[in-house]
Amino acid sequence: MAATAVANNPEDIVAASYVGFDCQTGLGKSTLVNTLFASHLVDSKGRTEPDIAPRSTTEIHANSHVIVENGVRLKLNIIDTPGYGDLVNNDQCWDPIVKYIKDQHSAYLRKELTAMRERFIPDTRIHCCVFFINPTGHTLKPIDITVLKKLSEIVNVVPVIAKSDSLTLEERAAFKQRIMAELQHHQIRLYPFDGDELDAEELDLNERVRNMLPFAIVGSERTVVVDGKPVRGRKHRWGVVNVEDETHCEFVYLRNFLTRTHLQDLIETTSQIHYETFRSKQLLALKESSAKQQQQPAPSA
DSSP, X not given: OOOOOOTTOTTOEEEEXXXXXEXXXXXXXXXXXXXXXXXXXXXXXXXXXXXXXXXOOOSOEEEEEEEEETTEEEEEEEEEOOOTTOSSOOTTTTHHHHHHHHHHHHHHHHHHHSTTOOSSOOOOOOOOEEEEEOOOSSOOOHHHHHHHHHHHTTSOEEEEETTGGGSOHHHHHHHHHHHHHHHHHTTOOXXXXXXTTOOHHHHHHHHHHHHHOSEEOOOOOOEEEETTEEEEEEEETXXXXXXXXXXXXXXXXXXXXXXXXXXXXXXXXXXXXXXXXXXXXXXXXXXXXXXXXXXXXXXXX
């Protein structure tokens, strides 16, 4: 999932692009997006009846929505992606999402380099990829490591444990430790990043976020009643999981992180690090290509 915003938009609207990526179909990308914004923005492809054939996303789809929160108009570009571990042969299965992210950089660069460029360039760049982890309780699979390496080079990656109510609190804590140990072993750099321009309070906030990764989340669009009050949650035989109860899951922390405390930083990090790296490589390649053409001898008459 990804968050972007465009400052000084002529329509005073914040534009945000979200992309979720998971190791298999059915980990709840659509449900989480709908839960984050308390609106039904994406239709789930999960089965609702036993006689319905299994459905899954087979290609990348982008959907745009406008919601209003606290007087701020927020334009959401929600990118639905296929799960990458659903096939027998998963070789290079990450290519479609990597290509899509790079294509958004490329589209922005083309508009930026035009002679009569727009004052406000529509920004469809992906600023944060929410990576869904299967709640197995074990550790990451080799393919997960490979995909995370590819993604972390081009986009801000935030890992989450999907459907974390399937784990006990002790299992969840141990699972988090195994995941982070493996990511550190493979030197995979996750968002948020620290910089010299951050003050002590911002550095402390980033450290607290890193200590919480991966976020253990539960999504639900259903309303259940707890102590006479309606809440969004999941009802089990042993009780109810309230998605907005911080003692049940870390959904509230993830929502605040993506849409409030770090939204602007996600934008700036994408622009100053990921997009700038892409832009430099593209312009350097263009310069080298032009130099080679100039060095070639002119065709004889």
